Amino acid sequence: MIQPRTFKGARDFLPEQMLHRERILDTMRTVFKKYGYAPVETPAIEYLDVLTGKYGEEADRLIYKLNYKTGTKDEAALHYDLTVPFSRMVAMNNDLAMPFKRYQMQPVWRADRPQPHQGRFREFYQCDVDCVGSSSMLIEAELIAITYEVLNGLDIPDFLIKINNRKILNGITQYIGLDNNFVGDVCVSIDKLDKVEWNEVAKELKDKNIHTTSIDKLHDLLTQKLNLTQLKSALAEIEIAQEGIAEIEEIFYYLQILGIPEQYFTFDIALARGLDYYTGPIFETKLPKHPHIGSLNGGGRYNGLIASFGGKDLPSVGTSLGLDRIFTAMQQLNLLSEVKTSTQVLVGNFGADTLDASLKLVKELRANGINTEFYPEATKMKKQFSYCDKKQIPFMAILGSEELAQNKITLKVMKTGLQNLIDFNELLEKLA
RNA sequence: GACAUCGUAGCUCAGUUGGUCAGAGCAUCGGAUUGUGGUUCCGAGGGUCGUGGGUUCGAGCCCCAUCGAUGUCCCCA
Numbered sequence: 001m002i003q004p005r006t007f008k009g010a011r012d013f014l015p016e017q018m019l020h021r022e023r024i025l026d027t028m029r030t031v032f033k034k035y036g037y038a039p040v041e042t043p044a045i046e047y048l049d050v051l052t053g054k055y056g057e058e059a060d061r062l063i064y065k066l067n068y069k070t071g072t073k074d075e076a077a078l079h080y081d082l083t084v085p086f087s088r089m090v091a092m093n094n095d096l097a098m099p100f101k102r103y104q105m106q107p108v109w110r111a112d113r114p115q116p117h118q119g120r121f122r123e124f125y126q127c128d129v130d131c132v133g134s135s136s137m138l139i140e141a142e143l144i145a146i147t148y149e150v151l152n153g154l155d156i157p158d159f160l161i162k163i164n165n166r167k168i169l170n171g172i173t174q175y176i177g178l179d180n181n182f183v184g185d186v187c188v189s190i191d192k193l194d195k196v197e198w199n200e201v202a203k204e205l206k207d208k209n210i211h212t213t214s215i216d217k218l219h220d221l222l223t224q225k226l227n228l229t230q231l232k233s234a235l236a237e238i239e240i241a242q243e244g245i246a247e248i249e250e251i252f253y254y255l256q257i258l259g260i261p262e263q264y265f266t267f268d269i270a271l272a273r274g275l276d277y278y279t280g281p282i283f284e285t286k287l288p289k290h291p292h293i294g295s296l297n298g299g300g301r302y303n304g305l306i307a308s309f310g311g312k313d314l315p316s317v318g319t320s321l322g323l324d325r326i327f328t329a330m331q332q333l334n335l336l337s338e339v340k341t342s343t344q345v346l347v348g349n350f351g352a353d354t355l356d357a358s359l360k361l362v363k364e365l366r367a368n369g370i371n372t373e374f375y376p377e378a379t380k381m382k383k384q385f386s387y388c389d390k391k392q393i394p395f396m397a398i399l400g401s402e403e404l405a406q407n408k409i410t411l412k413v414m415k416t417g418l419q420n421l422i423d424f425n426e427l428l429e430k431l432a
Numbered sequence: 433g434a435c436a437u438c439g440u441a442g443c444u445c446a447g448u449u450g451g452u453c454a455g456a457g458c459a460u461c462g463g464a465u466u467g468u469g470g471u472u473c474c475g476a477g478g479g480u481c482g483u484g485g486g487u488u489c490g491a492g493c494c495c496c497a498u499c500g501a502u503g504u505c506c507c508c509a
Contacts, residue, residue: 120507126509284508325509388469
């Protein structure tokens with residue numbers, strides 16, 4: 001016998017989970033379209049070389065390589081995210097009207113160690129919104145507004161969109177006297193600072209052959225806990241940092257005009273993001289009260305990625321909402337009411353004498369837009385009511401011989417147990 | 433990839449220093465005088481105690497290995 005099991009880090013979803021997941025996806029889709037983004041889809045499978053070298057060493061190792069024609073030109077992998085395949089798609093389609101705005105909701109795969117409690121899986125859905133062909137910070141602001149609108153629309157409380165800029169991180173690296181090769185190391189250290197003591201971070205940097213004067217300079221800068229304005233004067237000499245800070249200021253200005261409440265977004269110097277392709281503003285959404293749950297959202301500007309496929313050098317920025325993260329968060333925050341069905345009414349089956357009339361009733365209900373189920377067997381009522389109850393269908397309609405004789409229907413409200421003999425029009429009113 | 437804990441029915445767990453130890457509750461299915469669920473009562477199915485070795489007269493309980501799960505770190509959605 002073969003032991004039935006799901007692949008590590010991949011999950012089955014039963015109706016009561018799928019109904020919630022679909023609601024989350026519907027919310028996103030509605031918001032994405034409201035902002036003028038259009039749907040696209042790319043294959044789950046890509047040539048391996050399309051994917052490698054874009055994310056960085058760490059992430060490249062997590063790409064799911066397919067054990068199929070390895071070592072040939074046909075080497076393939078499951079896509080690791082949607083940004084790189086999308087960039088490939090843009091590079092292959094030179095006639096897109098710019099700026100090109102798309103959304104894309106598909107599963108992606110990462111050969112990671114799953115941690116379900118933190119919302120971390122090997123197969124999960126990313127829901128990306130990206131805009132290619134504009135360098136305006138209006139797009140960054142728009143993407144942050146979309147993120148806010150989706151999470152707020154799902155009634156998720158106290159989320160925080162953290163915003164930083166790779167240009168600032170580059171500037172800091174430059175400020176402490178290191179060249180750009182060390183940006184990654186510096187980012188990792190800064191990122192750790194809110195969890196680990198400075199001594200440990202300093203030791204790590206030493207181990208990476210970074211000079212003490214640089215480490216001390218970094219320490220001085222970070223321990224001051226500067227806000228954006230203070231950072232601006234501290235890094236007055238560093239041109240790239242000034243550029244980055246100005247961009248963040250511009251984004252904040254737009255967010256204010258767009259009416260995004262201030263408590264939902266913040267500048268965070270410690271935000272680094274691991275993927276290599278980011279070049280400008282970056283963002284990530286966390287639940288500060290539930291730090292163990294991984295980020296619900298992440299994104300940033302990645303000018304240059306499309307050019308790496310030989311296409312035009314198009315400026316691009318995008319953000320990704322994690323369906324599984326949001327779903328996990330909502331589960332743990334008890335935001336998911338118990339829903340087992342989308343059926344509104346169950347029509348009982350009372351056998352041959354009333355079958356035609358019942359089926360016609362079912363047809364009419366559906367024609368009026370009411371989600372209707374018809375019990376397939378003419379079993380005892382107890383069983384049919386029990387089914388209705390277990391599936392939490394709110395109403396049961398009964399059309400037996402007694403009702404048929406009077407040309408009426410009995411409607412039972414399952415929650416209260418009350419029932420009435422009514423005609424079809426009244427039935428429609430009650431179910432509407 | 434590093435470290436820690438844990439693996440008994442679909443789920444939550446009992447199982448005492450190795451000797452009826454294969455159990456309970458919930459869930460599922462069926463029944464309690466023929467058109468009424470969610471309460472109650474009765475009954476049934478379901479586990480070679482993760483897997484493979486070893487110690488022993490005898491192991492769910494001890495030892496080794498292996499696989500899997502969970503948590504923390506790293507990184508991410």
